[in-house]
Amino acid sequence: MVPPHGVECKVLNEKSHDGIVWKILPLNETQFVTCSNDKKISIWANNREKPLSTIDVNTPINSICACYVEDEPAFLIAGTFNGGVGLVDLKKEKLVTLKDKRHQSYVSSVCTLSTFDDKIFCSISADSVVVW
Numbered sequence: 001m002v003p004p005h006g007v008e009c010k011v012l013n014e015k016s017h018d019g020i021v022w023k024i025l026p027l028n029e030t031q032f033v034t035c036s037n038d039k040k041i042s043i044w045a046n047n048r049e050k051p052l053s054t055i056d057v058n059t060p061i062n063s064i065c066a067c068y069v070e071d072e073p074a075f076l077i078a079g080t081f082n083g084g085v086g087l088v089d090l091k092k093e094k095l096v097t098l099k100d101k102r103h104q105s106y107v108s109s110v111c112t113l114s115t116f117d118d119k120i121f122c123s124i125s126a127d128s129v130v131v132w
């Protein structure tokens with residue numbers, strides 16, 4: 001497909017989510033992830049029409065950021081609709097930790113504040129900013 005501005009694009013027809021996709025995040029030059037309120041995170045390759053894998057995290061996710069170890073994406077920090085934050089291991093393809101609910105409303109954004117070795121990240125919602 002060539003849109004009016006002349007840049008080629010590929011339409012991914014595979015429906016890997018059953019709900020609203022809240023975030024798309026590049027992992028590296030060839031992969032990206034999506035998260036949704038259907039409780040799933042999908043990992044995609046730029047050259048494939050189907051996801052490489054889909055991780056069921058058992059809670060609606062609306063925000064994600066990547067944590068890198070030695071320049072490779074190793075974990076995702078996932079903000080939830082119930083005010084919690086989860087840690088998803090990309091190698092194991094599963095949720096390994098769900099931090100206590102520290103927000104009264106949904107987590108609208110998460111980010112790392114330093115290298116993952118320092119394990120510092122931040123989550124924000126309508127009611128507060130939390131540094132973990």
